[in-house]
Amino acid sequence: MTHLTELDASTILHPATNADDFSRSGSKIIESGQGIYLRDHRGKQLIDAVAGLWCVNVGYGRTELAEAMHKAALELSYYHTFSGMSNTPQIELAERLLDKVPNGLSKVFFGSGGSDGNDSLLKIIWYINNIRDRPQKKKIISRWQAYHGTSVATASLTGLPSFHTAFDLPLNNILHTESPDFFRYGLEGETQQQFSMRRARQLEELILEQGADTVAAFIAEPVLGAGGVVTPPVGYFEAIQRVLKRYDILFIVDEVVCGYGRLGKWFGSELYDLKPDMMTTAKALTSGYFPYSASFVSDEIWQLIKQGSVKYGNFAHGYTYAGHPIGAAVAMANLDIIETENLVENAATVGAYFHSQLNQRFANDSFVAEVRGTGMIAAVQFVKDKNHALFFDKQDKISAKIASQCYENGLISRPLPSLDSMAFSPPLICTTKDIDNIVDRFEHSVRSVMFEEL
């Protein structure tokens, strides 16, 4: 370890890190970034095929964003938005976003990240059901394998057991229905459509078992991100939305990963014909250059919040950095880049190329069972033998080994250890040549690990 990595290990509690292993292995320090490349403290150049944490969609080192930040900081470094205070950048951003989001969403609430965005929507749901005089209708249904954040409420929504174990979560009024992962849970001979119907029935059974008058909302990512890059099976959201309508249950769409172009459309809602009553976005809103979230609510919900102020006084929720003028200016400059460089279209075309390359390279290998995803998001599923449906043992830590080999070969990929999968969400500026580079490095790494393992 170097002085800096030792200092890091002795001072910082790292998120989502094995605290015991880490005290021995130390950190990898990233020094700089340009385009799709990062450089670490040892001078190693890496392609970042995950775009940070699925967020740096316009790539690193963009002068447009740095200049927007600089200019906004000189103009108004900070002012709060409590008690009706405002600033020009947040107003301009709100107008621009409301023009882009799915129909029916009419107001935006700004925050600093995906967790506080989802958290805010949950509080709003509990609040409006008190206004509507139905205090028992408060339960929220999420899905196993979902990822919605790590605050007390949003870690409860997250459907990955490690986010609950020993944290005394989930909260009582947060429930989980079965995951939409057809690869893992589809029955032999079952079609995707039949699987989707089964999942919708299971959701309905859960609602009826709990009592429809106790269930307020259902939350879903259009494509499960951290839970495995799982696209919805055929007919899934159609069937789910029918159930929600039947029991007067609000639909929260979590677009924190999918929003702003990653799936080759502005929002996953557009791709899968989702009709959100509420929607959360963050990450790519500023391409990660500034912590920012934008959560949206329908006009009906807004009207109830207004009634709430008559009944209870001020809407008593908000964050110090809500509507931060610098973040809003960065978001505007980021949206300019996405539009002028046609990055949404690029995600569709280059993303299709990415998927075709991943599929082709591993088509004849028995250790890759499927390539999932759409647009600029993908995951590769490793198995011991796809012909005999043999999975790796947990101790094999196959995805961690491949990720570490990828790093050696100059590629950052995202291992999903509980699923033996490797995830990718490259910056949307990638060209087909960049994709060739990513897939070359990945294939080389996979083959060298599999050569040892199999």
Ligand SMILES: Cc1ncc(COP(=O)(O)O)c(C=O)c1O
């Ligand atoms: C779909 C989804 N929702 C919410 C979050 C939480 O966002 P944050 O980490 O900014 O709180 C994430 C983070 O990865 C996410 O993937």
